[in-house]
Amino acid sequence: MSSQQQTAAAIDPIMPTRARCAVLFILATLMLAGLVPTLPAEEAQESGGAGELTEQETQATYQASEVAKKPGKGEGVGAGWPQGMENYKIRFIRLNHGGVGWDDGMRKSAAEVNFLQEFAKATGFKKIARKGESHSIKLLDKYPDDGFPPFVYLTGNGVMGRVGARDTKILRQYCLKGGMLIADAGSANFHRSFTHFIRRVFPDKTLIDIADDDPLYQSPYRFPTGAPAFWHHGGRRALGIKHEGRWVAFYHPGDMNDAWKSPANNDVSPEMREAATQLGINLLFHAFVQWDKATAKARAEQ
Numbered sequence: 219m220s221s222q223q224q225t226a227a228a229i230d231p232i233m234p235t236r237a238r239c240a241v242l243f244i245l246a247t248l249m250l251a252g253l254v255p256t257l258p259a260e261e262a263q264e265s266g267g268a269g270e271l272t273e274q275e276t277q278a279t280y281q282a283s284e285v286a287k288k289p290g291k292g293e294g295v296g297a298g299w300p301q302g303m304e305n306y307k308i309r310f311i312r313l314n315h316g317g318v319g320w321d322d323g324m325r326k327s328a329a330e331v332n333f334l335q336e337f338a339k340a341t342g343f344k345k346i347a348r349k350g351e352s353h354s355i356k357l358l359d360k361y362p363d364d365g366f367p368p369f370v371y372l373t374g375n376g377v378m379g380r381v382g383a384r385d386t387k388i389l390r391q392y393c394l395k396g397g398m399l400i401a402d403a404g405s406a407n408f409h410r411s412f413t414h415f416i417r418r419v420f421p422d423k424t425l426i427d428i429a430d431d432d433p434l435y436q437s438p439y440r441f442p443t444g445a446p447a448f449w450h451h452g453g454r455r456a457l458g459i460k461h462e463g464r465w466v467a468f469y470h471p472g473d474m475n476d477a478w479k480s481p482a483n484n485d486v487s488p489e490m491r492e493a494a495t496q497l498g499i500n501l502l503f504h505a506f507v508q509w510d511k512a513t514a515k516a517r518a519e520q
Contacts, residue, residue: 298438299341299503299506299507300506300507300510301510303341303343303506304343304344304345305345306343306345307345307346308337308343308345308347308502309347309351310330310333310334310349310351310371311350311351311352311353311367311369311370311371312324312330312350312351312352312353312370312371312372312373313353313354313370313371313372313389314352314354314355315355315372315374315378315379315381316378316379316381317374317376317377317379317408317411318374318375318376318377318408319373319374319375319376319404319405319408320372320373320374320378320379321352322373322374322375322404322475323475323476323478323479324352326480327480327483327484328480328483329475329476329478329479330349330350330478331348331349331350332478332479332480332495333478333498334347334348334349334350336499337495337498337499337502340438340495340499341499350371353370354385355385355388355389356384356388358370358388358389358392358397359391359392362516363513363516364513364516364517364520365513366392366395366396366397366509366513367397368396368397368398368502368505368506368508368509369397369398369399369400369502369506369509370392370397370398370399370400371400371401371402372400372401372412373401373402373403373473373475374403374404374405374408374412375404375405375407375408376407376408376411377407377408377411378408378411378412378415381415381418386418386419389419390419390420393419393459393461393466393467394461394466395512395516396509396511396512396513396516397466397505397509397512398465398466398467398468398501398504398505398508399466399467399468400467400468400470400501400505401416401467401469401470402469402473402475403469403470403471403472403473404473404475404476409471412469416467416469419467420459420467423459423460423461424459425457425458425459425467425469426457426458426459426460427455427456427457428444428445428455428456428457428458428465429444430442430443430444433504434458434468434504435500437500438496438499438500439496439497439500441493441496441500445470446472446490446493446494446497447472448470448472448473448476448477448490448494449472449473449476450471450472453471454471454472455471456468456469457469457471464508465504465508468501470497474494474497474498477490477491477493477494477495478491478495478498
């Protein structure tokens with residue numbers, strides 16, 4: 219939803235039709251003149267339609283624009299990363315689903331190591347893991363409600379492994395209580411397999427297109443045309459699943475993981491590598507913000 223649509227949605231819905239039209243006309247005129255500020259990103263309404271998996275052939279850019287909010291610690295949820303981020307151990311947990319390529323990027327190509335190093339440079343945080351780690355899905359059930367990982371990552375180069383009903387339920391509960399699943403397609407086969415899998419995890423929800431002006435693309439880095447497309451294994455648009463106004467799953471159909479790898483293991487441009495890193499930082503930013511709220515609520519209820 220664009221900024222003008224957000225402003226229109228904020229007008230009292232019971233206002234008479236003629237009055238509403240007049241107000242909208244005045245607001246539009248003032249906006250064009252730069253006299254009325256747009257609504258902040260936090261107030262943006264849920265984007266996307268109610269239903270269909272979308273693969274819009276929209277041109278995207280590989281390059282993020284200037285920093286919208288400088289990555290950093292101790293400025294609060296509204297202005298930056300959650301308070302106390304300097305004390306968090308930043309881990310990169312990958313889910314082992316047992317399928318082809320679930321661990322692509324973990325070894326010599328060093329995708330996770332490279333990403334974590336760039337994350338440290340961008341944010342200034344010191345307590346960052348030296349390398350990624352893997353979990354089976356069932357391990358997510360072992361974490362307390364006030365101490366689960368803010369995000370988990372899932373990828374593959376082929377068909378996913380068999381994930382049973384119990385593990386499917388565990389992943390769903392992890393996401394609903396405040397965690398974020400970040401999934402990334404390494405091939406067209408994985409794309410088809412994952413979209414089937416995610417329907418099992420969320421049978422009551424649907425992958426929807428993430429609008430270009432969604433907060434995910436506004437901070438810390440701005441992506442004016444949404445997520446960079448990269449390799450298009452499953453379309454050009456990033457998709458997601460929302461629950462109670464927040465993204466519980468982000469799915470990139472174009473292999474961010476490959477752009478994180480060391481130069482000897484891919485042929486991406488420096489601009490593409492930078493865009494993939496900055497997109498990953500944005501995802502972690504929003505994952506940590508929603509995790510901070512969820513764990514604070516869990517502690518308050520104890």
